[in-house]
Amino acid sequence: MTQPSKNAPAAMQDDTIISVRSARKYFPVQEGWLRTIKGYVKAVDDITFDIKKGETFGLVGESGSGKSSIARLILRAYDLTGGEILFRRSNGEVVDVSTLSDRSLREIRREMQMIFQDPYSSLNPRMTLLELVGEPMVIHGVGSEGEIRDRVADLLRLVGLRPEYLNRYPHAFSGGQRQRIGIARALALNPSFIAADEAVSALDVSVAAQNINLMQDLQEQFGLTYLFITHDLGMVEHISDRIGVMYLGRLMEVGPTDEMFAKPQHPYTEALLAAVPQPDPRGNRTRKRVPLKGEIADAMNIPTGCPFHPRCPYADVKCRGEVPELRMLPSGRQVRCHYAETLDLVGVAAA
Amino acid sequence: MTDLQILPPQSFTPQAPPLAPKEQFNADATYTAKPWTLIWWRFRKHKLAVVSLAFMAILGFLALFADFMSPYTPNTISRLNTFAPPNVVRIFHEGQLHRPFIYPMKRARDIETARVIYQEDRGKVLPIRFFVAGETYNLLGLVETNIHFFGIDDRRQQINLLGTESLGRDLFSRLLYGARVTLSAGLIGVAFSFVLGLALGAISGYYGGWLDSMIQRLMEFIRSIPTIPLWMGLAAALPIAWDPLFVYVLITIILSLIGWTHLARVVRGRFLSLKSEDYVLAARLAGASEYRIVTRHMLPAMTSYIIAAVTLAIPEMILGETALSFLGLGLRPPVVSWGVLLQDAQNLRTISLAPWLLAPGVAVILVVLAFNFIGDGLRDAADPYGQ
Numbered sequence: 057m058t059q060p061s062k063n064a065p066a067a068m069q070d071d072t073i074i075s076v077r078s079a080r081k082y083f084p085v086q087e088g089w090l091r092t093i094k095g096y097v098k099a100v101d102d103i104t105f106d107i108k109k110g111e112t113f114g115l116v117g118e119s120g121s122g123k124s125s126i127a128r129l130i131l132r133a134y135d136l137t138g139g140e141i142l143f144r145r146s147n148g149e150v151v152d153v154s155t156l157s158d159r160s161l162r163e164i165r166r167e168m169q170m171i172f173q174d175p176y177s178s179l180n181p182r183m184t185l186l187e188l189v190g191e192p193m194v195i196h197g198v199g200s201e202g203e204i205r206d207r208v209a210d211l212l213r214l215v216g217l218r219p220e221y222l223n224r225y226p227h228a229f230s231g232g233q234r235q236r237i238g239i240a241r242a243l244a245l246n247p248s249f250i251a252a253d254e255a256v257s258a259l260d261v262s263v264a265a266q267n268i269n270l271m272q273d274l275q276e277q278f279g280l281t282y283l284f285i286t287h288d289l290g291m292v293e294h295i296s297d298r299i300g301v302m303y304l305g306r307l308m309e310v311g312p313t314d315e316m317f318a319k320p321q322h323p324y325t326e327a328l329l330a331a332v333p334q335p336d337p338r339g340n341r342t343r344k345r346v347p348l349k350g351e352i353a354d355a356m357n358i359p360t361g362c363p364f365h366p367r368c369p370y371a372d373v374k375c376r377g378e379v380p381e382l383r384m385l386p387s388g389r390q391v392r393c394h395y396a397e398t399l400d401l402v403g404v405a406a407a
Numbered sequence: 408m409t410d411l412q413i414l415p416p417q418s419f420t421p422q423a424p425p426l427a428p429k430e431q432f433n434a435d436a437t438y439t440a441k442p443w444t445l446i447w448w449r450f451r452k453h454k455l456a457v458v459s460l461a462f463m464a465i466l467g468f469l470a471l472f473a474d475f476m477s478p479y480t481p482n483t484i485s486r487l488n489t490f491a492p493p494n495v496v497r498i499f500h501e502g503q504l505h506r507p508f509i510y511p512m513k514r515a516r517d518i519e520t521a522r523v524i525y526q527e528d529r530g531k532v533l534p535i536r537f538f539v540a541g542e543t544y545n546l547l548g549l550v551e552t553n554i555h556f557f558g559i560d561d562r563r564q565q566i567n568l569l570g571t572e573s574l575g576r577d578l579f580s581r582l583l584y585g586a587r588v589t590l591s592a593g594l595i596g597v598a599f600s601f602v603l604g605l606a607l608g609a610i611s612g613y614y615g616g617w618l619d620s621m622i623q624r625l626m627e628f629i630r631s632i633p634t635i636p637l638w639m640g641l642a643a644a645l646p647i648a649w650d651p652l653f654v655y656v657l658i659t660i661i662l663s664l665i666g667w668t669h670l671a672r673v674v675r676g677r678f679l680s681l682k683s684e685d686y687v688l689a690a691r692l693a694g695a696s697e698y699r700i701v702t703r704h705m706l707p708a709m710t711s712y713i714i715a716a717v718t719l720a721i722p723e724m725i726l727g728e729t730a731l732s733f734l735g736l737g738l739r740p741p742v743v744s745w746g747v748l749l750q751d752a753q754n755l756r757t758i759s760l761a762p763w764l765l766a767p768g769v770a771v772i773l774v775v776l777a778f779n780f781i782g783d784g785l786r787d788a789a790d791p792y793g794q
Contacts, residue, residue, distance in 0.1 A: 173685075178685035224438040227438070
C-alpha cells in the first residue's frame with residue numbers, strides 16, 4: 057500500500073499514521089526597532105517519534121516544554137524549521153506535511169483535526185452551533201445545506217448534545233458542553249487523526265472524565281488515532297497506549313504507558329511520576345520522593361550537555377558536558393539519558 | 408496512582424441534559440439571540456446612552472428637514488429686527504388659557520444711550536400656527552413647497568425662538584441649517600478617517616513586522632503635531648476664492664487626516680488580539696481561506712468596536728470644525744455652520760447685548776456629550792460575550 061510519493065522519501069512502517077522525524081521549530085526572538093534577531097527559542101528540537109494507527113499517543117511535560125508546538129507542527133499551524141513530518145492518508149498515500157502546498161494541505165486538513173484546550177476561546181461566539189460544527193463541511197464544499205444540517209444534528213447527538221440546540225450560540229453552554237461542540241466540529245469531516253491539545257485541562261474533574269470517556273468511545277467507533285497532549289499524568293495513564301515525555305523541546309523518553317509508569321528509565325520521568333498525588337496514604341509514606349529542584353530552564357538559553365542536568369539528582373560531569381542522544385534500548389524503549397541502563401529508578405505501582 | 412482512575416469507559420454514555428422548564432421560555436431567547444440583539448440588549452441598559460441616541464435621532468431629523476422645520480431661511484434679513492431677543496412661547500393671555508402664542512416685539516430706543524431695545528407688546532396675540540405658508544424652498548431638493556412646520560401668520564412680525572443676530576436673521580433657523588453642515592462635516596470627516604484608519608490599522612495589525620512599526624511611528628508623529636498650527640497652515644493653503652462647499656469638503660478631509668490615527672489604533676488592536684484567538688486558528692486548521700477568516704471570523708468580531716470608536720470620533724470632528732470655523736480658518740459665510748454662527752459671539756459687546764448668540768455653543772456641547780454617551784454605551788456593549 058505504501059507509495060512513497062515525491063515529497064516523502066523515507067519509508068514508513070505500514071501501521072504508522074504519523075511519523076515525526078528530527079522535527080525542529082525555532083522561534084526567532086526579535087528586538088528593537090530594526091527587529092534584529094537576538095536569539096532563538098528552540099520550542100521543538102530534534103524530535104522523532106511515530107504514532108501507530110488507532111493508538112493514543114500521550115505527550116506529557118511541564119508548561120513550556122513544547123508539547124503544544126508539536127501538535128501545531130503536525131497540523132501545520134506553524135512551519136517546520138527543520139526535519140519532516142510524514143502522514144499516511146486514508147488512501148494509503150504518505151505525504152510530508154511540512155512541505156505540502158496550500159492546495160494539498162487543504163485536502164489533508166480533512167483528515168487531521170485538532171481539539172483545543174480552551175473551550176471558551178476556541179469557538180467563535182458569533183456563530184451558532186450549526187455554523188460552527190458545519191463550518192468544516194462548508195469550507196470543503198461537502199454536502200448541501202440540508203445535508204450539512206442533518207449531519208450537524210447527528211454529530212451533536214453523537215457527542216451528547218440535543219440536536220435542537222442547532223441555533224444556539226456557544227454562550228448557552230457550559231465548558232464541558234463547549235468542549236463537546238469542539239469534538240463534534242473536529243469529527244465533522246471524518247478525520248483519521250485528532251490532536252487533542254490539553255483538551256480537558258480547563259474542565260473540572262468529573263466533566264473532564266466524561267469527555268475523556270466520550271473521546272475513547274469515539275475512538276473505538278471510528279478507529280481514530282489520538283495525539284493526546286497533557287500535563288496530567290493520571291489522565292495520560294488512563295487514555296494513552298504509549299507516552300512521550302518532553303523537556304525543553306526534546307523528547308526524554310518514549311515507551312508503552314504501563315512499562316513507563318512501572319519502571320521509568322529517565323530521571324525526569326521518575327520525577328514527574330513522583331509528583332503525581334497518591335490517594336493511598338500508606339503508599340505515600342513508603343514511597344521514595346524525588347522532589348524536582350528548580351524550574352524549567354529558559355528555552356532561549358538551554359543548559360549545555362543534557363538539558364535536564366541542572367535539576368537531575370543523578371547528574372555528573374558527563375551530563376554537564378555531553379548531550380545525550382535519544383537511543384533505543386534493547387527493551388525497545390527510547391531514552392535520552394547517558395545512564396539509562398545503570399540507574400535504578402522508581403515508578404508507581406501498576407494498576 | 409490508579410485510584411485516580413476516572414470512571415470506567417463503558418459507564419458513561421453522554422446524555423443530553425433535560426430541558427429545564429425555565430429554559431424553554433426566556434433563556435432560549437438569550438441562547439439563540441443574534442450577536443447584534445445581545446449588543447442592543449446591553450446598550451439598552453445604559454440609560455444615558457439611550458436618551459442621547461433619541462436626542463441625536465431627533466436632532467438628525469431636524470437637521471435633515473431643516474428647511475421644513477425652520478420658520479425662515481437662514482439668510483432672510485430683517486432690517487428692523489436686529490439683535491431681537493428670543494420670543495417666549497406662552498399659553499396664558501390676560502389670565503386666560505390660550506393656545507400657544509407669542510407677543511410681538513416692539514422696537515424702541517433707549518433715550519439715554521440710543522440703543523435699540525425690544526419690548527413685548529402685551530396687547531396683541533400672535534398664535535403659533537402649524538404648516539403655515541412662508542418662503543418657498545425645495546424640500547430635500549425634490550419638492551418645491553412653501554409650507555413650514557410652524558410660524559406665525561403675520562407679515563410684519565417674526566417668531567424668533569432663539570432671537571436674531573446683527574442682520575436680523577432668525578437664529579433658530581440658522582441653528583438648524585448649521586446643524587446640517589456641522590453634523591455632516593463630522594460624519595464625512597469620520598467616514599474619511601474610517602477608510603484611512605481601517606486600511607492602515609488592518610495592514611498594521613494583520614501583517615505586523617516592519618510595516619507595523621512604520622505605520623505606528625507615522626501615527627505617533629501625526630499625533631505629536633500641535634493641531635491648531637497645523638490646521639492654520641493647511642487652511643491657509645486653501646485659496647480664499649474657492650467655492651465654500653468645496654472648502655467644506657476640504658476642511659473635513661483636513662480633519663480626518665489627523666483623526667484617523669485613533670481609529671487605526673482600535674482596528675490594529677482588534678486584529679492583533681483576534682489573530683491569536685483560538686477560533687481563528689481553528690478556522691485555519693479547518694482549511695478556511697484567508698478571505699473567509701477575515702470576513703467570517705475577524706471582521707464580525709470587530710464591527711461593534713469599530714462602530715463605538717467611530718461614534719467617539721465624531722465629536723472630535725465636530726469640535727474641530729467648530730474651532731476652525733470659529734477662528735475663521737474653516738467655513739466662511741454664507742455657509743452656515745455652528746462654528747460660523749459662533750463667530751458672531753466672538754466679541755464681548757455682542758455677548759453682553761445678545762447672549763442668545765451663544766446658543767450654537769450650547770448645541771455643540773449637547774451634541775458632543777450625546778455622542779460621547781452613545782459611544783460609551785456602545786463600547787460597553789460591544790463585546791456581549793465578555794465578562
